[in-house]
Amino acid sequence: MALKMRKNHSPNPPGPCMLTECMAVIAGAWAPNVIWSLRAGARRFSELKADIPPVTSKVLSTRLSELEARGVISRHVMPTSPPSVEYQLTALGRELIPALQAIVDVGHKLKSRA
Amino acid sequence: MALKMRKNHSPNPPGPCMLTECMAVIAGAWAPNVIWSLRAGARRFSELKADIPPVTSKVLSTRLSELEARGVISRHVMPTSPPSVEYQLTALGRELIPALQAIVDVGHKLKSRA
């Protein structure tokens, strides 16, 4: 899986800029899945990796970084031994859930008609 | 802009398969914008191209072919001279609108907080 979204073509095209804007957030391999996995609450790196088997550590950490940079998720290092890290959606990230929910809904319809 | 989605990693991963399923449909460069432009009704090739300035003819026609193949849009050749072609959403395609609407909504929130 992979998602690419052009990140910038400077003069915002007239119409569907918001669409493009937000697509960029949920773009990137496995990004939607990560958000979806976090929808019920915080999860640790290895849990996320287990939730989404085909993802590699590299891509997962890359995606987590991006999402954190965009303010969609927050990262908390737990001072345990061995150290573990928890990720959870920020308020901003939770705003994405309805959109993903809508996508999932359509996915079901697509599936049932295929 | 570009979107990639893995099309198949055979044993459907437990959870977010529907998500992936549907993401694949709206993935691909400018696909969401095309659907969005068709939201209000049928449009011709050149109109779509005008709606989404940065898209090239090749990519637009590629995307239209894919979307048609997926049953999201329908293609009608008008027997005029010069010939023109109209595209419109199928019932299936219209199912996608709520999802895109949700994405646009989130886009606004993202924008207003950035």
Add this chain to the structure above:
DNA sequence: CGGAATCCCCAGTGATACTG
């Protein structure tokens, strides 16, 4: 006008291995 065919290119993935 609408779009198919070609060529090229690199960003984004994946695989693998290594580290604190």
Add this chain to the structure above:
DNA sequence: CAGTATCACTGGGGATTCCG
């Protein structure tokens, strides 16, 4: 456990050109 480092590759996308 939670990453980072390297490498190689693939195909999606852009530009350009040609066709009916």
